[in-house]
Amino acid sequence: MTPSPKPPQPTPTQSMADPKNLIVILGGSYGGISTAHYLLKHVTPHLPSHKVILASTSSEALCRPACPRALLSDDYFPQTKLFVDIAAQFAHYPPEIFEFVHGTATDLDAALHTVTISLADTTAAATVTLTYHALIIATGALAVSPLLGLNSDDAPALRAAWAAFRARLPSAKHIVIAGGGPSGVEVAGEIGEHLNGVRSWWWPGAKQAAYPRVAITLVADSPTVLPQLRPVLGRAAQGYLARVGVDVVCGTRVVASAPAADGGWDVKLSRGDTLHADEYIPCVGTAANTSFVREGDKARLLAADGRVRTDPGTLRTEVKGVYAVGDVSDFARPAIHNVLAAVPVLCANVRRDLVRLQGGNDGGDRLFVEEKREMQLVPVGWSKGVGAMMGFRVPSVVVWLIKGRDYWLWTTGGLWSGRQWAKA
Ligand SMILES: Cc1cc2nc3c(=O)[nH]c(=O)nc-3n(C[C@H](O)[C@H](O)[C@H](O)COP(=O)(O)OP(=O)(O)OC[C@H]3O[C@@H](n4cnc5c(N)ncnc54)[C@H](O)[C@@H]3O)c2cc1C
Missing domain, CATH: 3.50.50.60 (FAD/NAD(P)-binding domain)
Structure with a gap:
């Protein structure tokens, strides 16, 4: 197992003095990476004055559903597919429209529209403060067991x-x-x-x-x-x-x-x-990664269970310019299919709000509707499993074929690289 090369770090002044309007995304996983690709492919081309910044505690994206098997041996999965360097997945976008910041959001000032990131690489500076036009919170949720995800570390x-x-x-x-x-x-x-x-x-x-x-x-x-x-x-x-x-x-x-x-x-x-x-x-249970929300903002930004209170249709929060998606948000049940279905809706509404900020009109809101039918595939060991999709029971062999073989690793290549989001 060789550690991935460190992504190039932006200097704080580079980002702060950026003449572009920033769309800042927090969290480099299913929600954050998908949103970044989608915005870069389908939104910022229509809004050339905007730039996307993706900030994440972890510099690598992980196929999280694979953890139950991956925790036992490196031989079960190709490690270069299991952990993928985030910066490399965005290398084809020019720096004028995209930057990856390896760091952790530590403070959100909703009044000033700023978010402070504590940088992983402290050789240049310890923190960077970004002023956003739109902020997408996709910081996920912490598992109790340190074996089941990137938790709050790299x-x-x-x-x-x-x-x-x-x-x-x-x-x-x-x-x-x-x-x-x-x-x-x-x-x-x-x-x-x-x-x-x-x-x-x-x-x-x-x-x-x-x-x-x-x-x-x-x-x-x-x-x-x-x-x-x-x-x-x-x-x-x-x-x-x-x-x-x-x-x-x-x-x-x-x-x-x-x-x-x-x-x-x-x-x-x-x-x-x-x-x-x-x-x-x-x-059992998870805790939403929202420690950067200020005490005074908790009442309007967070639900009782600590997740970001999000409009389940539009993915907006009560705070202007702030959106949330993925496990950190209470928009839907924490599941990847919900995240992926919500990303195009979220990005359409971000685009609409940014166009309105510029005095234009981009039509009405798009609305997300959660799939509420029985939907869960659960491998049990290497060759069996149970599950249902869209309310229909799925035979064990199909659970194995779709998920049990490699715990969705067959899906993450297109997701991390953005190929999945080629079409709007
Ligand atoms: C064991 C297990 C198995 C699962 N299996 C399935 C499955 O089969 N199917 C399914 O649909 N779902 C499954 N899930 C749920 C699925 O993994 C989550 O729905 C999905 O990972 C949510 O993605 P996310 O982007 O919201 O957040 P996460 O994947 O939790 O990622 C959050 C990201 O944010 C970063 N971050 C955290 N705090 C900060 C901060 N303050 N600043 C910046 N970055 C931060 C983290 O480093 C991380 O990269 C499973 C979950 C677990 C734990």
């Missing part, structure tokens, strides 16, 4: 977390995973198949008795796992989990977890008992 931190986990695995005898949603089921299925292989019901005797090599417990507070799917699919997933040595405990939740004296974890369940685990992986 890609090397995620790789280091994976390496430390892999080093501990050979001595693990019991692994507890919390959360019966898709992440918990996928993590449990991948770890089960990686460590235990598939249980053979036709092989009596010692081999069967010694199975599973490592005890894995998945704790879910719902009656079956995958509560967003019909119960029969949850039960099917539980059958596939048993096949790879995962014991599912439903109807109870993890109420507390604490490091144990032996270096493992004590995981307390709501039903009253405490499980001792060598590894504990919480796959």
Whole structure:
């Protein structure tokens, strides 16, 4: 694994003194990268006085859904496709219309229309403050487990977390995973198949008795796992989990977890008992990355759960010139298909607002409508899976074909490079 080359850093004066009007995007992942490409292809050509700046804590984009398998070994995915250098994906746009800033947004002054970025490379300056005409917040959400995303750090931190986990695995005898949603089921299925292989019901005797090599417990507070799917699919997933040595405990939740004296974890369940685990992986809940929102702006910018309160149709926030998309926003359920469906709508409305700022008229708003039918594909191990698309149950082999083979890695090339957004 070779680290990606560092992207060229803009100097603060370059950006601050830029004669162009800035469209600033925060977050370099599904929401931010897609929005940047879309604006550069379909909006800024009509608004030549504008320039797009994409600022991101991570200099690399990650196929996040692949984490449940990728965390176990670098051999499961080509690493150069799993992590992709963001700046390189935008190298074909001239610097007059696009800049990538490797840094973290630390302060948003909604009154002055400025956002301050703390730069990753502090050799030139520690921060840069950008005055925006439009600001798109796409900073995503932090997973509780450091194994499941870029969290608030850069890609090397995620790789280091994976390496430390892999080093501990050979001595693990019991692994507890919390959360019966898709992440918990996928993590449990991948770890089960990686460590235990598939249980053979036709092989009596010692081999069967010694199975599973490592005890894995998945704790879910719902009656079956995958509560967003019909119960029969949850039960099917539980059958596939048993096949790879995962014991599912439903109807109870993890109420507390604490490091144990032996270096493992004590995981307390709501039903009253405490499980001792060598590894504990919480796959429950996320926290929106919005720490740059000022205390005084929280009431109008943030919802009660900490996500950016966003008009679900227009993707605007209550604050003029500020928009949000992706997991940081409450516009829809956190899922990539929602992000991708929202990007063209968001960009059309940004364009409309910028044209209006210049005294023109670009027609009415475009509106996003969330797909609310049953929609979730969940691989369980290397060859099985359950799911539904647009309300229709999908056979296991189709789940494998679409997602289980490589956890969507087949889709990210066009997304990161912008090819996916060639047509408006
Ligand atoms: C294990 C797992 C499996 C998943 N599987 C699927 C799936 O199969 N299908 C599906 O549809 N969805 C899936 N999801 C959800 C999907 O990954 C998210 O919907 C998607 O990643 C959201 O993209 P995003 O751009 O909003 O944010 P994120 O992908 O969370 O990225 C946020 C980006 O913002 C950057 N950032 C954070 N804070 C700041 C800051 N202050 N300033 C600048 N940059 C910042 C981060 O470095 C990161 O690059 C899965 C999620 C997980 C955790």
